[in-house]
Amino acid sequence: MMFEGWGDFYLLAGSAAAVLIGLIFVVVTLMQDRPRSSVLNSSKLYMGPVVLHVSFVLALSAAAMVPDISPKGFAAISGAIALWGLTRGVMVITGISALTGDDKPHWTDVWFYGIVPTALYVLLALASHAIWVGQPGAPQGVAAVITGLVLITVRNEWDLVTWLAPRPDSPPDSH
Numbered sequence: 001m002m003f004e005g006w007g008d009f010y011l012l013a014g015s016a017a018a019v020l021i022g023l024i025f026v027v028v029t030l031m032q033d034r035p036r037s038s039v040l041n042s043s044k045l046y047m048g049p050v051v052l053h054v055s056f057v058l059a060l061s062a063a064a065m066v067p068d069i070s071p072k073g074f075a076a077i078s079g080a081i082a083l084w085g086l087t088r089g090v091m092v093i094t095g096i097s098a099l100t101g102d103d104k105p106h107w108t109d110v111w112f113y114g115i116v117p118t119a120l121y122v123l124l125a126l127a128s129h130a131i132w133v134g135q136p137g138a139p140q141g142v143a144a145v146i147t148g149l150v151l152i153t154v155r156n157e158w159d160l161v162t163w164l165a166p167r168p169d170s171p172p173d174s175h
Contacts, residue, residue, distance in 0.1 A: 002064075002069060002070070002071050002074060002131075002139065003064045003065070003074075003139055006064060006139060006143070007065065009143060010060075010061040010062075010064045010065050011061070011065070013057055013060075013061045013146050013147070013150060014057070014058050014061030014062060014065075016057070016150050017054040017055070017057035017058040017061065017150065017153075018054075018058060020050075020054040020150070020153050020154065020157060021051060021054050021055065021058070023157055024047060024050055024051050024054075024157065024160075027047065027157065027160050027161055044095065045092055045095045045096050045099075045113065046109075046113055046156070046160060047160065048088075049088055049089075049092050049113060049114075049117065050113075050153055050156050050157060050160070052084075052085070052088055053085075053117060053149045053152065053153050054149070054150070054153050056081045056084075056085060056149065057146050057149050057150055057153075059077070059081060060077070060078060060081060060142065060146055061146070063077045063078070064142070071131050071132070071134065072131075072132055074131060075128045075129070075131040075132035076128075076132075078124055078127065078128040078131065078142060079125060079128035079129070079132070081121075081124065082121045082122075082124040082125035082128055083121075083125070085117065085118070085120070085121030085124065086118060086121045086122065086125065089114055089115075089117050089118030089121055090118065092113055092114040092117075092118075093110055093114035093115060093118065096109050096110045096113060096114055097110055097114075112152060112155060112156055112159070113156060116148075116152055117149065117152055120145050120148045120149055120152070121145075123141065123144070123145050123148075124141075124142065124145045126141065127141030127142045127144075127145060128142075
């Protein structure tokens, strides 16, 4: 078995991903008082990628737990995920960078929602290739990417929750 001894790690990572997917549904319920156009844009550039990252963690964890999966089979799955993540990452970087005016994001948004996850998918592509050619240490590379994706998702979900949290009503004008 390619991931012999890694069962607990992938069980934990997959469970964390499932919980984080559930949390994003809670985040969405906090958006009920936001304008629809803002919600749609936020969904495409912020929430969508967060759900995608944890879905990928869940898929990678499930694939790693498949009994007798071949290294090339896992490499194909992880390579496809890396390519999808890279494509989506470029879209997020471009989309967030293009926001202006009232929608202008905080400078950290492009880094934590776009650049860091995209870099993780580059590393996943490298780890996928390493698995394909049978290089030692490749499973540790996949584990590092999964850990990175879980951590960046926790950070980004916290960022979304604090941005969406209800704010006190502004005081009435004293005129």
